[in-house]
Amino acid sequence: MVEATDTGREDAGPRHAGVGVIAAEICDWFVREVLPLEAALTQFLQHNWRNRGDIEDLLQEVYMRIFEAAQTQIPERPKAFVFTTARNLLIDRVRREQIIPIEAVADLDALNVAMDAPGPDRNAIARDELRRLQAALDRLPPRCRQAVILRQVDGLSRKQIASRMGIGEETVKEYLAEGVCALADMLYGETANVRRHP
Amino acid sequence: MSDDAREELAVPSAKEAKSCAARWLMERRLAENWSDADQAKLDAWLTESPAHLIAYVRLEAAWSRTDRLVVLRNPISDMAEAAPSRAALPLYIKTAAAIGVVAILGTAAANALLYRNDAVFSTPVGGHETVKFADGTRIELNTNTSLRARMTKESRTIWLDRGEAYFQVKHDSASPFVVIAGNQHVTDLGTKFVMRRDASRLQVALLDGRVRFGMSDGNRQSALLSPGDVAVATSNSISVKKASSQMLSNELSWRHGVLIFKHTTLGEAAREFNRYNRKKLVIADEPTARLKIYGTFRVQDAEQFARVTQDVLGLRLETDADEIVISR
DSSP states (O other), X not given: OEEEEEOOOTTOOGGGSHHXXXXXXXXXXXXXXXXXXXXXXXXXXXXXXXXXXXXXXXXXXXXXXXXXXXXXXXXXXXXXXXXXXXXXXXXHHHHHHOOSOGGGSOOHHHXXXXXXXXXXXXXXXXXXXXXXXXXXXXXXXXXHHHHHIIIIITOOOHHHHHHHHTOOHHHHHHHHHHHHHHHHIIIIISOOGGGSOO | OOHHHHHHHHSOOHHHHHHHHHHHHHHHHHOSSOOHHHHHHHHHHHHHOHHHHHHXXXXXXXXXXXXXXXXXXXXXXXXXXXXXXXXXXXXXXHHHHHHHHHHHHOOHHHHXXXXXXXEXXXXXXXXXXXXXXXXXXXXXXXXXXXXXXXXXXXXXXXXXXXXXXXXXXXXXTTSOEEEEETTEEEEESSOEEEEEEOXXXXXXXXXXXXXXXXXXXXXXXXXXXXXXEEEEEOSSOEEEEEOOHHXXXXXXXXXXXXXXXXXXEHHHHHHHHHHHOSSEEEXXXXXXXXXXXXXXXXXXXXXXXXHHHHHHHOXXXXXXXXXXXXXX
C-alpha cells in the first residue's frame, strides 16, 4: 500500500522566508488592531472630506500607508497612528489637489475625540457577534444571502450550492464574492448597532 | 510623468481591489483541491500591489468571522438534507463509532496484537519524513513522531502514538479516514490538517476541508471543525479557537524546517527547540522563562538562538555537552 517514504520537502516554498514572515505578522496586526477602527476611520474621513465618492479610495490609501510604515516597525499605539496617518493623508491630498484650504482638514481636537473614544468592549463584542452577523446577513440581497447561508451555515460545497440554487458554479462564486464584500463593509465599516443601546 | 502620477497608475481603485480580492478569496475557500500552482497564482496577485493584499486580508478576516454562523445549523435538517447528496455521511458515522470502540478497548499493545500488519512509521528527534500512500494521501511526520497506518479498501485508520504530523487526505466516501490519538479521533471529510500529540494534550489545526474531532469514549463530545479552527483536547474536554491563516502557517513552519516565534516566551521557545534537538535548552529561572522573544530560526539552530538571547536580552549562557543553560 505504501509507495514510498522520502524526506522530500518539494513544497518548501519561500512563504516562510524573510518577507513572508514580516507580511504575516503585519496582516495579523492589521486584522487585530486596525480593522476594528474602520468604522471610526470612515466617519473621520467623511467628516473631513467633501467628496463622498473618494472615501473608499482614501481608506485604501490610509491602509496602504499603515502597511508600509508597519514594514519598518509595527506601531505601538495603533489608534493614534491610524488617525494621524489619515490626517496626514488628507493634508497631502489638499496640498496636492489644491481644492480646499488646509483649514478644512480636521484639527487635532476632533482627532483626539476619535482616538480617546473607548475601544470596543471585547466581551460585549463576543456576546453580540452572532447577533451582529445575523443582522448583516439579513441585509444582503436575497440570492446572495441564500448562497452565504448554504455555504457558511450548512457547509455545502460549491457544486451542492449550485445545484440547490439552480445556478452555475461560477455564479456561486460571484454571489459569495458579492456577499463577503458587503459583509466586510457592514462588519468593519459601520458602527455596530448593537452598541447603540444604553 | 511625475513619480506621483506613476504611483497613482499602479494603485487599483479600492472597488477594483475589493471585488478582485473577493473572487480570489472565494476561489480559495471553495476549492476542493487547491494546488501549489493555484497558490502561486494567488501569491503573485497578492504581491502585485499592497492594495491587493490589504483588500484580501480584510475580506478574509470578515469571512472568517462568518464561520461562526455554523452554530445556526439545524442538526436535524442537516442530516435530512445533507445525507442524500453526501452518501458517505451515515457510513462515516457508523465507521467512526466502530473505530471508537476499538480505541476504548485498545491500548497501544492490544492494537499492535490486533493489527499485526499495520505499517509503522517513525522519526527520531530532529527527523522529518513524508509518507505517500497509494490512495494519494500524504502524511508528513515532524520530529520524534510515531504513527501506525492501516489502509484497506473499506477504511483507513491512522494511530498517532506520539509527536506531530501533517495530513493531506484524499477524500474517498467509500473509505473513511480516521486518525486516532489516545481516546480522541479525527474523522476526515477530505482535507488538510495538522495534529500534535503531547503527554497531556492533543491539538488539531484544520487548514482545509472539514473534520469531525471527538472523543472515542462514548461521551459524544465532538466538534465539527472548519478551516482555521484549532481544537485542543485534554483528557476530559475539547476547546476550539479560531486562528488566522498566518498563525496556521506559523504552526506549520516546521514543514520548512523553521520555528517562528511571535512574542513567544523563552520557556515556550526552549520547549519547541528541545523537541528537535538532543542538546537541550534549559532556562534557569521563571522570570527569564517569561521573557518574550521574536524571530525565525531553523529548528536545529538552538545554539544560535541561545546566542541571540545573549546578545539581545543580555542573558548568560553556560554550555556543556548535553545542555545550554540560559540565565540572567
